[in-house]
Amino acid sequence: MDSTTTRRYLGLGVVSDVVSLLLIPLAGVVGMYSAYRVHGEVSRVYSLLIGGVGAFSVALWVTYLLSL
Numbered sequence: 001m002d003s004t005t006t007r008r009y010l011g012l013g014v015v016s017d018v019v020s021l022l023l024i025p026l027a028g029v030v031g032m033y034s035a036y037r038v039h040g041e042v043s044r045v046y047s048l049l050i051g052g053v054g055a056f057s058v059a060l061w062v063t064y065l066l067s068l
Helices: 003-022 025-038 044-067
Strands: none
Touching: 003 025, 003 044, 025 044
16 A cells, blocks of 8 residues: 555544544444554554544444443
């Protein structure tokens, strides 16, 4: 993957994680996918952080739905 595509996936991951924490928790899935795509292209911390925040927001949403 070239550097432009990597930067796009990083940006998409960050934006979708912020959206997933504030508005739509399901957007965390996009963050997890973006982390998967950039894994190996950037520092491991970035991919783990983006994927972790996305997974956290989705898990929080699922926990909330199961508690209803």
